[in-house]
Amino acid sequence: MKPFALALVAALWAGTAAAETIATGDLGLVIERATGSVLLVDQSDRAALARIEGLGDLSHASLVYSPDERFAYVFGRDGGLTKLDITTRQIVGRVVQSGNAIGGAISDDGRLVAVSNYEPGGVRVFDADTLEMVADLPTGGKTIGLVDAPGRRFVFTVWDTGESWIADFSQTPPQITTIPGMGKNPYDALITGNGRTYITGLFGEDGLTALDLWSEAPEPIRVLPGYGRGEQEMPVYKMPHLEGWALTGREFVLPAVGHSQVLWIDADTLTETGRTQTYGQPVFAMARPDGRQVWVNFAHPLNDTIQVIDTVTKEVIHEFKPGPAVLHMEFTPRGHEIWISVRDANRIMIYDTRTFEKLREIEAESPSGIFFTARAHKTGL
């Protein structure tokens, strides 16, 4: 046997465990927020496969996937951008690119990874292969609501200035469009799955603001101007996550801010079509992929409970308590099962979305965000 063959043997031998997961379409990663680790999971086997450690501060962390569902880019709260290879289960790159970051996105062609920063503000864009910085975009403030849009674009918004930015990286240098007047203190944003509508939530005033990204010159569109946290001056236990906003058929479902309600909004006219009273202040309102159900979790101290709402009747059809501190939910891509992070039980619970039967519990260290690889193929996730 020739020396290079021996070297190959050694390399393959070392990677025996990883070699079992040679198809990546049904894998996922779970953020373990307290330990700076992520758990690699297998949806079909309903199993944890491996723990990868050394990712820094993962409180409020999120991640995106490369188009081949091989690499994950993990955005830590401490400004760390970590690239994982889920086939070898190793960290293959890491930069600490700022002092305090709040999420990121990957371009539609998978070549660019962008990170949104609080400290310093702005957005930094990295080569997805090498993690070399290819663009630094100071925005004059804390930058939130960073999403990818079709056409190699990123869209994001500045808390301090109320400006949204569209950075078009299909051109060199990137073409920047700024849209002032989004409102006072935008705190988060979402983009719809088709990449057309971008909506920011506002902390400093009532209502929300939308942009039609198909417009030649997008302008702020006010949404529910009379609705918000100021209406009844209720305490806000936790700001809802706007990425969790659900689009079901022709309606958005929004977790209300400071109210125990979800709001239904017509996706075209952006006017309210209904409200559903919920058990507590909603954090995530997530539509099953077929749009027939919306699953809602709640802010502390009511965060042990899930409610399921039927989207035709807009009524709660099921309520149960997975355990203490339900932080996140992720549906399998075709919606037959749902995985739920129960932080203080150190468990992920898996349920059938039709019978509501619990199918499995998986041990995890303070699990929070669950991210299945199918996100690689979606805009805005």
Add this chain to the structure above:
Amino acid sequence: MKPFALALVAALWAGTAAAETIATGDLGLVIERATGSVLLVDQSDRAALARIEGLGDLSHASLVYSPDERFAYVFGRDGGLTKLDITTRQIVGRVVQSGNAIGGAISDDGRLVAVSNYEPGGVRVFDADTLEMVADLPTGGKTIGLVDAPGRRFVFTVWDTGESWIADFSQTPPQITTIPGMGKNPYDALITGNGRTYITGLFGEDGLTALDLWSEAPEPIRVLPGYGRGEQEMPVYKMPHLEGWALTGREFVLPAVGHSQVLWIDADTLTETGRTQTYGQPVFAMARPDGRQVWVNFAHPLNDTIQVIDTVTKEVIHEFKPGPAVLHMEFTPRGHEIWISVRDANRIMIYDTRTFEKLREIEAESPSGIFFTARAHKTGL
């Protein structure tokens, strides 16, 4: 070195090429109809990786993927059901389950593969792991329009009887619901991406027929009853493929039968909202994943041309000739590129969907259907 390690070396050595493709999220298979082979392709590298042979008669063939994007189930015209492992690039199972078949589907949990048969009629359902038959459903005729629906269901329709069937495999034995009166000689069908609406095209009369699968007892809904091939008695050069029907925002885009038009239909009310004149009789009308464009190819003898329609204006914005016999198109999952089969050029052409620039040509033997692995995560594909 121990014997079992040596055996491992041999196995791995034989599979060296395959070991390089350990993530499957951006792969795909192209049907090579004349040679009974499929071509494994890589979207990110815009490259062909391998040819897998021995699949029988692949005229009018299609395929579906397992949830992990590892296995493909190829439905041949000769009744052959072939299971491929795209990580090892080998056939791992094959049954000839009928004399003449017309497509198949995989259940939302990935456990069951169903095949729709002309000869004998009916549907046969197989264990996705072993390819053992688990159910034989004679329908009394040629069976068409087989799709998966959420909740471990299959829906299909019988040409001879005008009946649609819903087979619910979440129960044992499977629960069958039959819906008569779909119309005269249904020839194909589609299901919308959310799994709610099933629509059959009719050969024996004008119009189409829809079912609302969210209804407790779905009943036939007539769509465009005054429109069809009979209206002007025009020759039909090729029946359009209904799986190619596009849903863009609130509208379906349908290739008309026997007319050089695509039709726009409101997805909720199922009424016509417009018509766009096209270069020839459309075969596939496929929406870019963001819904902003619809790409249309045409029946012989005008099958060298593609037109691109803007879905806001409903106007043709681009027309070009990729080459002789354009048979199929597939968008990358986030829509930045499109792959086009040009059968008589023995080429797959890859284009940027915004600049319309040609990015690459790949050699293939009489290519027809192109199937990217992201279909694993979609209902009805």
